[in-house]
Structures are given as structure tokens and as C-alpha cells.
Amino acid sequence: xxxxxxxxxxxxxxxxxxxxxxxxxxxxxxxxxxxxxxxxxxxxx
Numbered sequence: 123x124x125x126x127x128x129x130x131x132x133x134x135x136x137x138x139x140x141x142x143x144x145x146x147x148x149x150x151x152x153x154x155x156x157x158x159x160x161x162x163x164x165x166x167x
């Protein structure tokens with residue numbers, strides 16, 4: 123996890139309702155892209 127605020131932002135976190143149909147895969151993909159870019163930039167400095 124990137125942050126420790128999942129419980130505040132996702133009401134299904136680690137509950138029986140935490141099922142694949144509740145996830146926002148497009149949003150996750152954008153987060154991964156951003157983290158990847160930030161990692162590359164930090165590695166280049």
C-alpha cells in the first residue's frame with residue numbers, strides 16, 4: 123500500500139463486501155502509472 127488511509131477511503135476494505143466488482147481498476151492503473159513515474163524521477167536525481 124502506498125498510504126495507510128484505505129479504511130477511510132474504501133468502506134469495503136477487508137470486509138465480506140470487498141469483492142472484485144467493487145474495485146476501480148482504471149483508477150488503480152492511473153495510480154500505478156503515477157507511482158512509476160515518481161520512482162523513475164527520484165531514481166534519476
